[in-house]
Amino acid sequence: MDARSERLFLGLDFSTQQIKAVAINDALKIVNETAVKFDTDLPEYKTQGGVHIHDDQVTVTAPTIMWVKAFDLLLDKMKKDGFPFDKVAGVSGAGQQHGSVYWRSGSAQILRNLSEKTTLHQQLQNCFSVPDSPIWMDASTTKNCRELEEKVGGPLKLAEITGSRGFERYTGNQIMKISQTRPSEYKDTERISLVSSFAASLLIGDYAPIDLSDGSGMNLLDITTNKWSPECLEACGENLSSKLGEPVPSKQIVGNVSQFLVGRYNFSPNCKVIAFTGDNPASLAGVAPKLGDAIISLGSSDTVFSWLPRQNAELEGHIFVNPIDCDTYMSLVCFKNGSLTRERIKDDCAEGSWEKFSEYLTKTPTGNNGNIGIYFDVMEIQPLVQGIFRFDSADQKVSSFPPEVEVRAVIESQMMARKLYMELRGMHIGPDTRILATGGASLNRAILQVISDVFGAPVFVSDIPNSAALGSCYRAKHGLDGCDFSDVVLNHPQPECVARPTEGASQVYKELGKRYRKLEQALGSQQ
Ligand code: ADP
Numbered sequence: 091m092d093a094r095s096e097r098l099f100l101g102l103d104f105s106t107q108q109i110k111a112v113a114i115n116d117a118l119k120i121v122n123e124t125a126v127k128f129d130t131d132l133p134e135y136k137t138q139g140g141v142h143i144h145d146d147q148v149t150v151t152a153p154t155i156m157w158v159k160a161f162d163l164l165l166d167k168m169k170k171d172g173f174p175f176d177k178v179a180g181v182s183g184a185g186q187q188h189g190s191v192y193w194r195s196g197s198a199q200i201l202r203n204l205s206e207k208t209t210l211h212q213q214l215q216n217c218f219s220v221p222d223s224p225i226w227m228d229a230s231t232t233k234n235c236r237e238l239e240e241k242v243g244g245p246l247k248l249a250e251i252t253g254s255r256g257f258e259r260y261t262g263n264q265i266m267k268i269s270q271t272r273p274s275e276y277k278d279t280e281r282i283s284l285v286s287s288f289a290a291s292l293l294i295g296d297y298a299p300i301d302l303s304d305g306s307g308m309n310l311l312d313i314t315t316n317k318w319s320p321e322c323l324e325a326c327g328e329n330l331s332s333k334l335g336e337p338v339p340s341k342q343i344v345g346n347v348s349q350f351l352v353g354r355y356n357f358s359p360n361c362k363v364i365a366f367t368g369d370n371p372a373s374l375a376g377v378a379p380k381l382g383d384a385i386i387s388l389g390s391s392d393t394v395f396s397w398l399p400r401q402n403a404e405l406e407g408h409i410f411v412n413p414i415d416c417d418t419y420m421s422l423v424c425f426k427n428g429s430l431t432r433e434r435i436k437d438d439c440a441e442g443s444w445e446k447f448s449e450y451l452t453k454t455p456t457g458n459n460g461n462i463g464i465y466f467d468v469m470e471i472q473p474l475v476q477g478i479f480r481f482d483s484a485d486q487k488v489s490s491f492p493p494e495v496e497v498r499a500v501i502e503s504q505m506m507a508r509k510l511y512m513e514l515r516g517m518h519i520g521p522d523t524r525i526l527a528t529g530g531a532s533l534n535r536a537i538l539q540v541i542s543d544v545f546g547a548p549v550f551v552s553d554i555p556n557s558a559a560l561g562s563c564y565r566a567k568h569g570l571d572g573c574d575f576s577d578v579v580l581n582h583p584q585p586e587c588v589a590r591p592t593e594g595a596s597q598v599y600k601e602l603g604k605r606y607r608k609l610e611q612a613l614g615s616q617q
């Protein structure tokens with residue numbers, strides 16, 4: 091047998107609610123899928139949806155050590171199932187974006203000297219100077235965002251340098267908050283990782299560098315030079331550059347797997363680790379896009395993104411260095427109220443059943459008889475508003491909707507908002523645009539039909555909704571083989587078209603979309 095057909099590539103996704111692993115062979119066939127869910131597999135950390143929302147409602151964290159323990163569990167599960175770790179030629183991975191990990195002074199030594207006799211979480215339990223990692227759902231740093239913008243010359247200037255104006259969850263602002271409010275913990279931190287580079291560090295047994303694409307989600311990277319911006323570093327914390335290390339291109343090999351993994355799980359000592367990146371950049375790789383495709387990811391957060399040629403930064407949304415090709419960009423808009431909000435409404439109105447939820451969606455009319463509901467269970471990103479607001483067809487506030495109206499209202503308003511902000515970012519969708527849907531909710535055909543109707547374009551899905559983990563497999567192969575990304579994904583299965591716009595729907599949503607925009611704007615201005 092050809093030795094190359096034996097090669098496997100492993101992709102890991104350290105996402106908000108779980109860690110997922112996908113492994114493929116050289117022909118891109120999936121040979122393994124494994125997951126560990128934080129809430130149910132690690133109930134001792136008492137997370138909901140993988141996170142702790144603090145009493146002030148805007149501080150959101152996750153226990154860093156929980157992620158380490160989940161990784162131990164994942165590898166143990168795979169070992170028990172007989173996964174052939176020795177065949178893995180390359181590993182890469184993804185992390186929920188923006189979250190940060192604070193390694194206490196002396197932790198590098200511990201990472202470099204891991205004993206295969208015991209677990210990672212036992213050995214790393216005292217390694218985190220800030221034990222609860224701030225994550226992307228945190229909105230507690232508005233003051234820090236304004237301070238950073240002011241120090242560099244305003245929001246537009248910050249967007250010109252880093253690709254985004256100051257956003258609460260962006261890591262630089264989170265670091266500034268910690269450096270100001272917890273100076274001794276900040277001082278006792280020798281390294282700050284993103285969730286992605288933290289996960290890669292667990293693989294190589296040393297600090298792994300931050301990659302350029304996930305590094306673009308920090309308000310610290312100059313995306314025109316691909317170097318940290320000295321003014322931004324200076325504004326966010328003392329000696330920050332030495333705590334971050336140098337960023338690297340996303341396809342860079344950052345080391346071999348650690349001796350710990352070789353000894354405990356039988357990885358090959360030659361197995362390479364390719365820089366980990368953010369979950370959205372990894373998803374871009376995982377859908378093997380063509381220029382012009384629009385991707386909608388329906389996970390814990392909803393994100394819409396596309397591959398962009400270089401262009402001027404704008405205020406709304408975010409521009410990241412593209413993980414597939416560091417000379418181009420990806421444009422992204424993120425919404426905090428995604429799957430968890432839909433899930434809450436499924437539990438409240440559809441007896442906890444996705445089937446019932448879908449049935450309600452299918453039997454209610456396009457446009458919901460003019461009813462509009464806006465559901466920001468947690469503080470949204472754009473607009474920065476929290477609360478639940480329902481309006482009848484005359485824009486009068488109402489206090490409740492019948493269950494089936496509520497179900498349609500949440501999906502319609504979410505999708506109208508996705509379209510609205512995509513357009514504000516300059517991403518335009520025509521009737522021939524392919525919308526590639528991914529993430530947990532892309533399993534739901536009734537939701538995909540509403541997306542197609544609202545956007546007026548066909549929606550496609552692949553077999554596997556875990557595009558971030560699959561994209562990590564592709565990125566591992568890309569980094570290892572050093573060829574063009576398009577060659578890596580030659581055998582990527584063609585996505586299937588699962589929804590086309592219903593006749594007359596685009597006119598209905600054109601009108602409803604205008605009303606949605608006005609109602610949403612009024613909420614923002616009331617805050
Ligand atoms: P993440 O990677 O952020 O952890 P996923 O992309 O795995 O999230 O998506 C998980 C979400 O998928 C769950 O929170 C759940 O609400 C949603 N989901 C799963 N199945 C369905 C379904 N049939 N219809 C709608 N949503 C679903």
Ligand code: XUL
Nearest residue numbers: 186187226369391393424
């Ligand atoms: C993107 C964002 C979220 C997280 C979690 O900017 O904040 O999508 O990456 O998925």
